[in-house]
Amino acid sequence: MADAPQEIEALIDMMARLPxxxxxxxRRAVLHLIARRGQLLAPLAQAMQAVAETARECLNCGNIATADICPICASEARANGELCVVEDVADLWAMERAGVFRGRYHVLGGTLSALDSIGPEELRIPRLLDRIEAENITEVILALNATVDGQTTAHYIADALEGRVRVSSLAQGVPVGGELDYLDDGTITAALRARKTL
Amino acid sequence: MADAPQEIEALIDMMARLPxxxxxxxRRAVLHLIARRGQLLAPLAQAMQAVAETARECLNCGNIATADICPICASEARANGELCVVEDVADLWAMERAGVFRGRYHVLGGTLSALDSIGPEELRIPRLLDRIEAENITEVILALNATVDGQTTAHYIADALEGRVRVSSLAQGVPVGGELDYLDDGTITAALRARKTL
Structure with missing residues (x-):
């Protein structure tokens, strides 16, 4: 496309790399932005610049923050001995939206994967082991995705922590509002095995 | 969501307004950007800033450019007497990608719409009439969308230009690679009426 000016082509190319x-x-988004360049494009550029300058990973847990230690790690109220292990920051945000967990988090930054040669050292696993004593953790809750890689990672961490601290994981079963007819066999099997007496 | 820092929340809110x-x-795009803040977020912010500062509408045709007159209007080679009328800049880019039209464009900036009280003055129609003489236009090609508003606008312009210049419009018919089974009745009717002798 040689028809749009070079600056606009460059912007379209970068935007096209977003998930x-x-x-x-x-192209549509960029035309939308240009049509609103005063109200939307310039403020968006400034907001991105601000985030590019201030966003960093919490040195303790890996959460995204604007300080070296994120507000959750900095809050004494959340030092209740519970540590929730998640795969990435999006999962941490999802847990926070549910608003039910009052402890601290530990963001692994991925899952173990032999195929991509991602071992414990590539993730934030050594730091997790250090935190158990440093923060008097009594329970580690594994909130990893119910995928093969997620569950492999969960097993690895459970083994590494065995005998040192209580380790639990999120329950598997029927999601709220879920209809049996639309659920996969694995979920129904898990829900049946973990059935509760009423 | 009170869990992400304020700067990041602000950025997510703005990104969510993009089409x-x-x-x-x-949220996913912003996390992706933060994870690549050196290679992607900072350059993207700069690219947006550059476009916000330089992008403007061509005073002659309404195309998006970085100068007061866009390269197409500035090029003498494209002053061949043909003027292609399009609804918006995305349509101009689509025409340019096809690479077959060698004349100049005129971007209306929308279509006539009684419902939204958009009349000829709200579009770039008076400027179109001025250009016919100023640029020695011999043919106006209406490349408007095949929608009700697009066709209403085409009829209005054809009436306004009657007797002054040759007016044509894009052919309607079966798209290249189109299968009859998937085409609507209107397209098949138009294609049959405009059938060509082989």
Missing amino acids: GLGPRSA | GLGPRSA
Whole structure:
């Protein structure tokens, strides 16, 4: 496409690399931004600049924050001995939206994967082991995705922590509002095995 | 969501207003950007700033450019007497990608719409009439969308230009690679009426 000016082509190319956008929708988004360059494009550029300058990973847990230690790690109220292990920051945000967990988090930054040669050292696992004593953790809750890699990682961490601290994981079963007819066999099997007496 | 820092929340809110992104995909895109803040977020912020400062509408045709007159209007080679009328800049880019039209463009900036009280003055129609003489236009090609508003606008322009210049419009018919079974009745009717002798 030699028809749009070079600066605009460069912007479209970068936008097209965002997840959820392709070349076509990036072009649409950029035209939308240019049509609103005063109210949306310039403020968006400034907001991105501000985040680029201030966002960093919490040195303790790996959460995204604007300080070296994130607000959750900095809050004494959340030092209740519970540590929730998640795969990435999006999962931490999902847990926080549920608003039910009052302890601290530990963001692994991925899952173990022999195929991609991601071992414990590539994740934040050594730091997790250090935190158990440093923060008097009494229970580690594994909130990893119910995928093969997620569950492999959960087993590895459970083994590494055995005998040192109580380790639990999120319950598997029927999601709220879920209809049996639409659930996969694995979920129904898990829900039946973990059935509760009423 | 009180869990992400304020700067990041602000960025997510703005990204969620882009066409093709919602709150969920905006959150994902922002996390993707933060994870690549050196290689992607900072350059993207700069690219947006550059476009916000330089992008403007061509005073002659309404194309997006970085100068007061866009390269197409500035090029003498494209002053061949043909003027292609399009609804918006995305349509101009689509025409340019096809690479077959060698004349100049005129971007209306929308279509006539009684419902939204958009009349000829709200579009770039008076400027179109001025250009016919100023640029010695011999043919106006209406490349408007095949929608009700697009066709209403085409009829209005054809009436306004009657007797002054040759007016044509894009052919309607079966798209290249199109299968009859998937085409609507209107397209098949138009293609049959405009059938060509082989």
